[in-house]
Amino acid sequence: MSSDSLRLTVRQLQCERDERVLFRDLAFQARAGEIWQITGANGAGKTTLLRILVGLHGFYEGQVRWHSPLAPDLLYLGHQPGVREELTARENLRFSAALNNQPGDVDAALDAVDLYGFEDVPAAHLSAGQKRRVALARLWLAPKKVWVLDEPYTAIDQNGVARLDQRIRDAAGDGTLVLYTSHHRVGDDVRRLHLGAEAPA
Ligand SMILES: Nc1ncnc2c1ncn2[C@@H]1O[C@H](COP(=O)(O)OP(=O)(O)OP(=O)(O)O)[C@@H](O)[C@H]1O
Numbered sequence: 001m002s003s004d005s006l007r008l009t010v011r012q013l014q015c016e017r018d019e020r021v022l023f024r025d026l027a028f029q030a031r032a033g034e035i036w037q038i039t040g041a042n043g044a045g046k047t048t049l050l051r052i053l054v055g056l057h058g059f060y061e062g063q064v065r066w067h068s069p070l071a072p073d074l075l076y077l078g079h080q081p082g083v084r085e086e087l088t089a090r091e092n093l094r095f096s097a098a099l100n101n102q103p104g105d106v107d108a109a110l111d112a113v114d115l116y117g118f119e120d121v122p123a124a125h126l127s128a129g130q131k132r133r134v135a136l137a138r139l140w141l142a143p144k145k146v147w148v149l150d151e152p153y154t155a156i157d158q159n160g161v162a163r164l165d166q167r168i169r170d171a172a173g174d175g176t177l178v179l180y181t182s183h184h185r186v187g188d189d190v191r192r193l194h195l196g197a198e199a200p201a
Contacts, residue, residue, distance in 0.1 A: 006032040006068040006145055006177060008053070013062035015048055022048055023195050026062070032145070035172045035186055036179040040195030046181040047079050049195065050150050053179065073145040075100070077152060081135040085124035089115050089134045092123055097141055104141030112140040112167075114160065129155040136160075139167050147171065149180040 013026040022045030030036050038046050051057035052064060054076045083092045093106045110119055113133040123131055132155045139147065147168075153161055161184065168178050168186050180186075 006175075007066075008146075008177065008179075009063070009065045009067065010053075011063040011065075013049075013052070013060060013064065015045060015052065015057075015060040017045075017048065017059075026193075026195075028193055030177055030179065030191075032175045032177050033172050034177055035168060035190045036177075036193055037185060037190045038179065038181045038193045038195065039183060044195040046195060047150055050076070050148050050179065050181060054148050068145065074148065075102070075138060075144040075146070076148045077135055077138065077150060079150045081128075081131040083123040083126075083131050083134045086122060088120050088122055089126065089130075089137075090119040092134050093137050093141075096135075096138060100138070102138060102141045102144070106137075106141070109137040109140035110134075113137045113163065127155075129157060129160065132156055133160065136164065139164075139171070143171065143174060143176060145176060147176055147178045147180070149178070151181050153182045153184045 008030040010029070011027050014024040015022045038049060040046050048057055052060050054074060084095070087095060089110055090106055093109060097104060097106060107119060110116065113136050115130065115133055115137070118126065118130060123134060126134065136152060152164060156164060165186050168180070172178055
């Protein structure tokens with residue numbers, strides 16, 4: 001199946017947590033090469049939605065259907081950077097690359113996120129933004145058909161934001177479907193899915 005045929009269909013999706021409805025009747029269809037920005041107030045259910053999409057949260061009603069054999073070809077970066085404090089930046093990236101079957105030049109990826117010179121520093125000695133960059137470096141390893149990114153811009157400085165914008169646009173240009181949560185908009189042609197009553201201006 002070519003990546004062009006990749007499609008995500010969501011229909012009548014409803015999710016409750018602690019007897020509160022986070023969202024109901026959520027419906028959208030996303031395709032290869034598109035960028036989807038998911039917005040909403042704190043607690044609106046953005047993280048929950050991403051976790052449903054990647055199969056980490058199973059308590060919902062409605063339909064989530066990936067029209068492609070995806071398992072090895074989806075990259076999910078969660079809300080936390082997920083780096084191991086005792087490992088160096090390089091060891092962390094090698095570890096997650098191996099775990100997720102994602103080959104690539106680890107040092108070049110660390111360089112791409114401006115961690116040149118920090119490869120051998122234990123993550124415990126890195127700043128919050130640098131830890132996020134270690135996690136984001138995976139976006140510079142082998143490409144995936146789908147990226148699901150939970151608040152990837154958190155703690156990233158202006159230069160990092162520009163690099164990440166470019167990386168997301170390049171990946172989408174190569175056919176990757178990108179779904180991400182953030183209030184930051186990657187570009188004008190990004191599709192927006194807002195959770196909650198009030199849509200931003
Ligand atoms: N582990 C949990 N157990 C029970 N309820 C939870 C849990 N995690 C989140 N919730 C509930 O689900 C709601 C949605 O949480 P979620 O993390 O999806 O929101 P969010 O839109 O990503 O928020 P934020 O912008 O603050 O990151 C929260 O308000 C909370 O009430």
